[in-house]
Amino acid sequence: MGKILVIAEHRNGKLSEGTLELCKVAKEIASATGNTPAAAVFAKDDSIAKELAQYIPEVLSAVDAKFEYYTADAYSQAIRAVVEGNDVKGVVIAHSYDGVDFAGKTAMAIGAGIVSGVNKFEAKDGKVIFTRNIFNGKLQEQRSAKTDKFVVTVEKGAWDKEPSGSAGAVNSVAVSVGEVRTKVKEVIETTKGAVDISQAKVIIAGGRGTKDADKYKATVIALAQKLNGEYGASRAVVDAGWTDHARQIGQSGKTVSPDLYIGVGISGAIQHVAGMKSAKCIVAVNKDPEAPIFNIATYGIVGDLFEVVPAMLEELNK
Ligand SMILES: Cc1cc2nc3c(=O)[nH]c(=O)nc-3n(C[C@H](O)[C@H](O)[C@H](O)COP(=O)(O)OP(=O)(O)OC[C@H]3O[C@@H](n4cnc5c(N)ncnc54)[C@H](O)[C@@H]3O)c2cc1C
Numbered sequence: 600m601g602k603i604l605v606i607a608e609h610r611n612g613k614l615s616e617g618t619l620e621l622c623k624v625a626k627e628i629a630s631a632t633g634n635t636p637a638a639a640v641f642a643k644d645d646s647i648a649k650e651l652a653q654y655i656p657e658v659l660s661a662v663d664a665k666f667e668y669y670t671a672d673a674y675s676q677a678i679r680a681v682v683e684g685n686d687v688k689g690v691v692i693a694h695s696y697d698g699v700d701f702a703g704k705t706a707m708a709i710g711a712g713i714v715s716g717v718n719k720f721e722a723k724d725g726k727v728i729f730t731r732n733i734f735n736g737k738l739q740e741q742r743s744a745k746t747d748k749f750v751v752t753v754e755k756g757a758w759d760k761e762p763s764g765s766a767g768a769v770n771s772v773a774v775s776v777g778e779v780r781t782k783v784k785e786v787i788e789t790t791k792g793a794v795d796i797s798q799a800k801v802i803i804a805g806g807r808g809t810k811d812a813d814k815y816k817a818t819v820i821a822l823a824q825k826l827n828g829e830y831g832a833s834r835a836v837v838d839a840g841w842t843d844h845a846r847q848i849g850q851s852g853k854t855v856s857p858d859l860y861i862g863v864g865i866s867g868a869i870q871h872v873a874g875m876k877s878a879k880c881i882v883a884v885n886k887d888p889e890a891p892i893f894n895i896a897t898y899g900i901v902g903d904l905f906e907v908v909p910a911m912l913e914e915l916n917k
Contacts, residue, residue, distance in 0.1 A: 601687060602635055604690050620755065628689060660769050662771070672776075713750040819863055862883045867891035
């Protein structure tokens with residue numbers, strides 16, 4: 600019986616919420632494949648490992664000053680040492696900026712196949728087959744690693760969080776970290792002081808249809824300011840860096856229920872709708888009459904947002 604090993608994410612001494620989702624994934628894969636779930640924590644002390652033991656039966660804790668800040672070099676070396684010292688069958692990593700950064704390096708280091716950005720799995724004939732979205736969620740594909748071990752990165756929000764209640768063991772592991780070629784000089788929080796859009800009464804949300812950061816600002820943000828509301832975004836917009844994650848609405852973002860939600864250039868993917876379907880009045884602006892957002896809209900405007908939004912602003916200015 601081997602281990603399905605979660606790699607915990609933490610920052611500023613705080614365990615990430617996503618790691619609790621990974622605990623659930625590891626538990627499910629372990630139970631479907633006859634393995635055991637475990638997690639590895641690389642940190643400057645063992646306080647996070649102790650916290651994580653409430654969610655998973657075994658935590659392997661490696662303590663080193665080099666783990667104070669995340670670096671791909673330190674993490675991939677540490678994971679390699681843990682995998683070599685334990686019978687690890689699968690490594691479960693968050694599909695986050697950090698996770699994607701070290702997952703490939705880790706797969707190389709331990710000689711495992713990697714599947715990235717998964718949102719489902721099934722176990723068949725001893726193999727774990729993962730499902731992931733491709734072409735912006737329009738299609739799904741199934742993949743499995745050809746190697747005995749696998750590394751997988753898991754989409755945020757695809758699984759629920761594992762509830763606390765486990766009284767897991769914390770086992771120290773000795774890891775000697777060699778050269779780390781990245782030095783973290785400062786951590787700058789981009790979302791510091793960000794608003795909590797989940798409390799807003801009026802939300803204008805923009806999607807990929809707004810084309811770029813400047814046009815998103817000229818349409819979505821301008822309309823939000825005019826209506827004294829907040830602006831929000833689909834994940835496509837957040838991933839493109841046009842606004843920050845605190846404004847993402849949906850399964851892996853915020854759940855909102857404003858009196859008025861106006862979706863501009865948003866298709867209405869199921870993961871987005873999960874976060875806004877309880878809005879009292881939903882207005883959708885989309886040039887595609889078949890866009891799924893129209894299925895839940897109170898009012899639908901089929902048209903080019905670059906004509907519709909300026910017309911709305913002009914009326915409001917009057
Ligand atoms: C596990 C998981 C979690 C996810 N979590 C979230 C989440 O929390 N939130 C989220 O939003 N997504 C989430 N997604 C992604 C989701 O599946 C979609 O990919 C995403 O919502 C698409 O964003 P979009 O509607 O902006 O882009 P698209 O789907 O590309 O839609 C753009 C829309 O703009 C319209 N358009 C283009 N040009 C114009 C124009 N000039 N005028 C008017 N309309 C125009 C198009 O017709 C199209 O309908 C998640 C996916 C997964 C797998």
